[in-house]
Amino acid sequence: MINEYLNLLLKDYTLQIITLGTAVLGAVCGMLGSFAVLRKQSLLGDAISHASLPGIAIVFLVLGVKSNNGLLLGALASGLVSAVFIKGIISKTHLKADTALGIVLSTFFGFGMLLLTYIQKLPNANQSGLEKYLFGQAATLLASDVWLMTAIAGISLLIVLLFWKEFKMVLFDPDYTKTLGFNVKFIDTLITSFIVIAIVMGLQTVGVVLMSAMLLAPAAAARQWTNSLAKMVMLAGLFGATSGVVGTAISASANNLSTGPVIVLIATLFVVFSFVFSPIRGLLFKQIKLWKNRNDLKLMKTLMFMYNLVKDHEDISHPHKIQLLNNFQGYTKKSLKRLQAEDLILLNRSDWSLTEKGFNTAKNLYTQEL
Amino acid sequence: MEQKIAIAIDDLTVAYNYKPVLWDIDLQIPEGVLMAIVGPNGAGKSTLLKAILDIIKPLAGSVTVYGKPYKKQRDLVAYVPQKGSVDWDFPTTALDVVMMGTYGSLGWIKRPGQTQKKQALEALEKVGMLPFQNRQISQLSGGQQQRIFLARALVQNASIYFMDEPFQGVDATTEKAIIQILKELRKAGKTVIVVHHDLQTVPEYFDWVTFLNVKKIATGPVAQIFNDDNLTKTYGINYKTSITEGKL
Numbered sequence: 330m331i332n333e334y335l336n337l338l339l340k341d342y343t344l345q346i347i348t349l350g351t352a353v354l355g356a357v358c359g360m361l362g363s364f365a366v367l368r369k370q371s372l373l374g375d376a377i378s379h380a381s382l383p384g385i386a387i388v389f390l391v392l393g394v395k396s397n398n399g400l401l402l403g404a405l406a407s408g409l410v411s412a413v414f415i416k417g418i419i420s421k422t423h424l425k426a427d428t429a430l431g432i433v434l435s436t437f438f439g440f441g442m443l444l445l446t447y448i449q450k451l452p453n454a455n456q457s458g459l460e461k462y463l464f465g466q467a468a469t470l471l472a473s474d475v476w477l478m479t480a481i482a483g484i485s486l487l488i489v490l491l492f493w494k495e496f497k498m499v500l501f502d503p504d505y506t507k508t509l510g511f512n513v514k515f516i517d518t519l520i521t522s523f524i525v526i527a528i529v530m531g532l533q534t535v536g537v538v539l540m541s542a543m544l545l546a547p548a549a550a551a552r553q554w555t556n557s558l559a560k561m562v563m564l565a566g567l568f569g570a571t572s573g574v575v576g577t578a579i580s581a582s583a584n585n586l587s588t589g590p591v592i593v594l595i596a597t598l599f600v601v602f603s604f605v606f607s608p609i610r611g612l613l614f615k616q617i618k619l620w621k622n623r624n625d626l627k628l629m630k631t632l633m634f635m636y637n638l639v640k641d642h643e644d645i646s647h648p649h650k651i652q653l654l655n656n657f658q659g660y661t662k663k664s665l666k667r668l669q670a671e672d673l674i675l676l677n678r679s680d681w682s683l684t685e686k687g688f689n690t691a692k693n694l695y696t697q698e699l
Numbered sequence: 700m701e702q703k704i705a706i707a708i709d710d711l712t713v714a715y716n717y718k719p720v721l722w723d724i725d726l727q728i729p730e731g732v733l734m735a736i737v738g739p740n741g742a743g744k745s746t747l748l749k750a751i752l753d754i755i756k757p758l759a760g761s762v763t764v765y766g767k768p769y770k771k772q773r774d775l776v777a778y779v780p781q782k783g784s785v786d787w788d789f790p791t792t793a794l795d796v797v798m799m800g801t802y803g804s805l806g807w808i809k810r811p812g813q814t815q816k817k818q819a820l821e822a823l824e825k826v827g828m829l830p831f832q833n834r835q836i837s838q839l840s841g842g843q844q845q846r847i848f849l850a851r852a853l854v855q856n857a858s859i860y861f862m863d864e865p866f867q868g869v870d871a872t873t874e875k876a877i878i879q880i881l882k883e884l885r886k887a888g889k890t891v892i893v894v895h896h897d898l899q900t901v902p903e904y905f906d907w908v909t910f911l912n913v914k915k916i917a918t919g920p921v922a923q924i925f926n927d928d929n930l931t932k933t934y935g936i937n938y939k940t941s942i943t944e945g946k947l
Binding site (some may be wrong): 498502508552560 | 780835
């Protein structure tokens with residue numbers, strides 16, 4: 330099946346364009362999404378993407394624009410207006426961020442849907458094709474779209490590199506950044522604008538409803554694997570691009586599977602896999618560490634019990650019967666063997682004896698300086 | 700001998716939604732003092748620092764640093780925010796955070812280099828955190844995080860230091876280390892202003908104190924004004940009615 334797809338990819342120019350497009354989109358969304366996640370603006374992306382719908386409809390309806398780029402400019406304007414509304418509500422009223430996001434998302438999206446249904450009832454409705462912006466339609470990507478996306482991606486990357494230190498500091502500690510004389514509002518606006526641009530870029534491919542997942546999923550997955558901002562941004566870009574390529578491949582191989590949702594699902598797989606298997610923060614690793622600690626504790630308890638039995642003897646390494654340990658419930662044959670493997674005790678048939686190392690370890694167990 | 704005035708605050712008023720948080724603060728802080736700002740919860744202590752540092756906009760009033768507006772004198776001032784004001788799970792290292800102290804002198808776009816790294820390492824050494832330079836910041840204890848914040852401010856090599864509750868939630872060792880550094884700063888002629896909660900340690904740690912509860916209650920040398928009278932005025936049970944009736 331993979332061979333089949335690769336053959337298809339080599340021959341089919343349209344598929345090449347779409348694959349390149351989704352890869353670039355995934356990479357840009359992953360990178361810029363990292364900033365959204367760290368700025369704790371995950372939901373901002375969701376609100377903005379939903380809020381871009383009325384912009385598309387208004388441009389179509391009022392200005393009569395039908396070109397993709399024209400419609401996306403409408404989406405951009407509408408998305409930026411919604412961002413201004415959200416920030417305004419948060420700073421000018423008592424309402425909290427989640428409420429502001431909810432209000433703006435539902436109002437804008439509702440208005441957008443209203444306009445969309447109105448447009449569909451118009452005589453020339455069939456040609457409009459505006460529904461594709463709801464869930465995206467990667468098949469409509471043209472070479473010119475992809476080149477534009479690549480150009481925007483390149484410019485974004487350049488600006489991120491240029492303002493790297495400013496971005497990092499604002500994300501971590503905006504108040505402190507301000508005291509150093511940096512214009513935090515400007516940096517903040519730059520970050521938000523990037524998020525809006527990334528969203529608008531993805532509308533045609535993934536659609537307003539699922540777009541925020543493209544921003545958040547690769548970033549959330551990447552955060553699990555590294556503690557460095559630079560690595561996180563690069564990894565998120567890689568995860569995003571891979572989701573785009575793999576998602577496109579699956580939807581091209583399987584009949585009529587919609588590309589956008591498949592890409593989002595692949596990105597989600599990255600998240601699930603990372604949450605479970607990441608060595609730094611993964612659930613599995615944490616569980617294993619817990620088991621290991623529990624085991625170690627059992628071993629040390631056994632050792633302490635032995636220590637208490639022999640500490641008043643003159644010869645600390647005098648052998649004792651294993652049966653003596655029956656008063657202590659925590660030991661097993663396996664744990665005794667592990668203690669021996671670590672040179673803490675010696676086993677000799679039915680006898681055990683503490684080694685010097687075992688004696689000292691037990692003695693210092695509670696007095697150890699951490 | 701007349702002391703030079705490091706910070707002069709004139710008629711500073713801050714309000715959130717019509718409720719005054721700071722009311723008509725006049726305050727002159729002499730150069731070279733180690734000053735505590737004390738007052739009950741909600742007295743506006745942190746707000747005062749933020750208003751001085753232009754992090755929040757005051758309703759009225761002005762702040763001058765050595766006679767010039769604060770905005771022109773930022774280089775002279777370093778800020779240590781409350782430890783709890785940032786997310787310590789941010790993906791970065793201790794050294795990286797301390798390096799941020801050099802960003803102000805670097806200005807826009809320019810990248811930190813070896814000089815900046817050296818400065819950051821020196822500051823880490825001063826706060827006893829050199830062995831932890833590559834540690835992910837979420838893996839530091841509360842006291843260590845506080846020392847990282849202090850190191851970041853030290854890197855700025857400022858004349859005036861503002862610190863928001865640097866002793867909150869830190870271990871005894873860190874508290875000792877921090878107060879040691881503060882005293883060294885004062886010895887070097889710097890002015891240090893600390894929002895402080897533990898009244899018992901005021902006479903031991905500080906030589907200057909400001910009592911604050913929305914209004915300025917008193918300010919001056921600890922030896923002269925740190926007394927029951929001012930404490931009652933600041934923390935007294937009836938302080939709310941006192942303020943509305945204008946008795947203070």
